[in-house]
Amino acid sequence: MLEGINALFLIGGLLLFVSVMATRVSARLGFPLLLVFLGVGMLAGEEGIGGLRFDSLGGAFMVGQLALAVILLDGGLRTQWQTLRLSWRPSAVLATWGVVATVLPLGLFVTWVLGVDWRLGLLMAAIVGSTDAAAVFSLLRNSGVRLNQRVLATLEVESGANDPMAIFLVTAFIAIIMNPADAGVLSFLGMLVQQMGLGLLAGVIGGKILAKLMQRLHLAEGLYALLILSGGILMFAFTNLVGGSGFLAVYITGIFIGNQRSHATEHVLRVMDGLAWLAQASMFVVLGLLVTPSRLFENGWHALAIVVFLMLVARPLAVYSSLYWFRYQKREVAYISWVGLRGAVPITLAMMPWMMGVNDSRLLFDVAFAVVIVSLLVQGASIPAMARLLKVSLPPQPEPKEEREIWLDEEASLQFSSYEVQAESDAEGRHPDAVATGLDAVAVRCFALMRQRTPEPLTPETRLQVGDIAWYFATPEYVEKLAEQFYQTGNATRTSQHFFGEFVLPPDALAGDLADAYGLVLSAEERNLSLRHLFKARFEGMPVEGDRIFIGEFELTVKETDDDGRMEWLGLKVPTKKTAAKKA
Structure with missing residues (x-):
């Protein structure tokens, strides 16, 4: 009986081991992982190479x-x-x-x-x-795509x-x-x-x-x-x-x-x-x-x-x-x-x-x-x-390479996060502490740097190189902003601008000021609204990141929202001559 139990454990462990290892091939081929697990079971079954009969x-x-x-x-x-x-x-x-x-x-x-x-x-x-x-x-x-929040939810x-x-x-x-x-x-x-x-x-x-x-x-x-x-x-x-x-x-x-x-x-x-x-x-x-x-x-x-x-x-x-x-x-x-x-x-x-x-x-x-x-x-x-x-x-969002959270008490926490320096990023060539200067030099601090899998001492002369992994502690509101310093490469910037537009506007800006700057046609009532209220007036439903409205040929897109769903930043896309000619 003991041998039978051990054989059962052996078969179960082997099947799970093979399934997990097969996920590496699945990820490279874009093959759904769940099918890998199904396939392993079928191969081990009575008509597969394993020949196991299971009918319970x-x-x-x-x-x-x-x-x-x-x-x-x-x-x-x-x-x-x-x-x-x-x-x-x-x-x-x-x-x-x-x-x-x-x-x-x-x-x-x-x-x-x-x-x-x-x-x-x-x-x-x-x-x-x-x-x-x-x-x-x-x-x-695990699809690798960032969906519109309304669709994903x-x-x-x-x-x-x-x-x-x-x-x-x-x-x-x-x-x-x-x-x-x-x-x-x-x-x-x-x-x-x-x-x-x-x-x-x-x-x-x-x-x-x-x-x-x-x-x-x-x-x-x-x-x-x-x-x-x-x-x-x-x-x-x-x-x-x-x-x-x-x-x-x-x-x-x-x-x-x-x-x-x-x-x-x-x-x-x-x-x-x-x-x-x-x-x-x-x-x-x-x-x-x-x-x-x-x-x-x-x-x-x-x-x-x-x-x-x-x-x-x-x-x-x-x-x-x-x-x-x-x-x-x-x-x-x-x-x-x-x-x-x-x-x-x-x-x-x-x-x-x-x-x-x-x-x-x-x-x-x-x-x-x-x-x-x-x-x-x-x-x-x-x-x-x-x-x-x-x-x-939506365009890929900059994220930390790894994250750890340390709780100081029952309500306050501190975020430990690591970032890999990419080519053409704002962090490349700068001192690790200088990256945080524009955010909050007290709330965001670098405490470790790894270079070629080896700890690198932090000195006044240290400069970040491509491939370095820098560890910071920061309060949660600065984690994403810090990630932008390491991942905002030229290609990412162009992708973001293509989607959201070339300019970033605060939602509390007055719609009339935008209309005057670009010669846009708005009603007298709309001119007195903030961009936030203009967006909500023209958009039916709760706006999420990626939603947009048109003011003539100009596109106003929600670029960022806070945890309560309030708009924090809007992107403005100005029509090119080619776009205007196409619409005309």
């Missing part, structure tokens, strides 16, 4: 549920209040009506394509009808909140198939309200309690992450047991904890990031072991037809009908429609009818698995390209 539906379902809980907890920890304020209304509509609006047309199409009963067709649509938090959080954050909050509706629809259609006599509309609506309400209530209460514990308890550093992980799983399981949505509860729990900054926050986020990766890898490897590749090829054409209809018809209709009243731009709606990523959630949901003995449930599982693979291949791999094509991406 219950075991795979348990791993999937636990992993999704950890991933949603980590996603909640990284969701800021500003993100929720910006997108909770449209995201809530997408997470409810959007799922229903996806399932209805897709269900009719599946019924026709597969030639099955309409109830089975709607069940298949419900299984693949919601976006997947694991796929969205992973692929968006909508996608992340939608994916974190739509699981309850998907589970409700799958449960309802299984009940209609298995026990049609007991299936009533009122009972289904009551179940939905119960799941949503209890999930929301449990998440708020659990999140507040755990956030307070994080502030007041003094534990060994390694125990804070375990406290949050165990508390999140506790809320997930308890909410499920009382009839609520555990997925919604654990996501909201994470939101409350992540927005209550304390001395333990940084350590928890770093550990939770690793745990979330472990959860994703374990879940997708196990799901890869469960599937039979030959059956995927048998249903490949059906899956391809379904995923094409889902991507090009059902999802766009659902997103358009959900966001119509929220004043999103057409290109933003198109991108949100495209990034309707499917991942582990549809596969996990497809296990439910299989375990409950629904007829043709194995067909549903195989088709759902194939839909996930195609979705990750096509949509997941095209996230950066589609963002640039639809113009919802």
